[in-house]
Amino acid sequence: MKRTSFSDLWLGVVGSAVLMFLCLPVLIVAPMSFSDAKSLEFPPAALSLRWYESLFGNPVWIEAGTNSLVLATLSSSIALVCGTLAAYVLVRGDFRGKRFLEANFMAPMILPSIITAVSLYIFFARIGLLGTFFGLVLGHTILAVPYVVLIMQAAFRSFDVRIEQVAATLGASQLQILTRVVLPNMAPSAAAAWIFSFVMSFDEVVVTLFIAGTHMTIPKRMFNELVIQINPTITAVATLLIAFNILALAALLLLTRRNSALREGMT
Template sequence: MTDRSRFARAWLAILAIAVLVFLVLPVLIVAPMSFSSAQSLAFPPPGFSLRWYENLLGNAIWIDAGKNSLLLATLSSTAALACGTSAAYVLVRGNFRGKRIIEANFMAPAIMPSIIVAVALYIFLARIGLLGSFFGLVLGHTLLAAPYVVLIMQAAIRGFDIRIEQVAATLGASQWQILTRIVLPNLAPSAAAAWIFSFVISFDEVVVTLFVSGTHVTIPKRMFAELMLQVNPTITAVATLLIAFNLLALALLLIVRPRAKLFASEAT
């Protein structure tokens, strides 16, 4: 290894560490502040207290926002999984005109800026009379989560040997039996990973929610409103719980994804 390559690797390591510190530093600041005994935001905390978590759990508005977020994320991630898995199977196994255009349309919400998607949804839902309704909000979050489900399930379906489906067909199995008894059971770990990923996307979404939610309040929307009106230390408790929630979701993904690869290798 030459001196120049060693120098380049050293700078790359320094850059990677700097980026990692930049990403982790807000977490290292927010989490301790959520246990602060101060009346306002202060770092380092002058003392330890659970008052902000007690304030959070005793606030009916935050509790209702949490329930709405959980229900919304559950419904939209389930709908995204059903639509995205079906679309992924057709896009991988199908051979028809316009397939690339359809695939691009599915990916568009993930590529376009959230503000553009939010404005488009606002106009569309207003025209069909669903603006401000919970069902319209579920549709909006489903639209945002579906592209990621399609990506994950496309990779899983490509890794599943099509010869297994062909053998089942030659033995007399119908297309529905092949799908429900062979394909879907083997894709279950990947489907679980896609569901978790879309759940997190829906749970953390704020831009589309602000445009189409109407009077329905979610945790990200409530946080945005609190930051606009006042700087309440309760926000740090909410943020810490959201960080813990996302870390838990990441841990579940790390557990589920190796199983998905194992299922694919056994199937082939």
């Protein structure tokens, strides 16, 4: 028992140290965004909102933010529909090539982003979608679908198939079973998958740099700003992105708890 207690204590110390190391950039960037200095300075000598005013007063950043929101909303919504249907077929279906199809859906998540970006660049250049907003939405959808498939597969596997069988014996068609029985119970998982896809699309930069053309997003704008010069406005953008990701994570945790509560109620 003493050895187990010591191991748990040591594991907790190491885990806390790693967590602090990962959070260290956040603890530095956030205070710098409220600095009154004309350049990056930590700790800030005086507090000010000048860089947030510079951010929201710059139409270039506003346009990039609007593009990111529209892009993430469209790509995550399309990925949710396609990924949910694919997950249902992969979980409930039994056909030849099922494993190959599942691996094909997971490929964009496993492959390095640079390989996916180069592949999309070559393919879109040949079919005339390179540099178009539709091509950018399509590229982000391809990146988001694996996450939706992964989350919804777990949700469908945990859903009692006997409920679907009872609905079938009562005369419901497969479409009615899917739309009236299965999907309403999958709402929390679907919402979690959508949020996850939205955050992934909003933060994506590698694929965007290759296929976006003149279309600007928040991550791409940050990358371009860092290439040209170190502008303290980026610290304000980074702080807002961190806050956005924390809120998204909190929403995911709430949806996960609600989904678990619903499953316990069904059992």
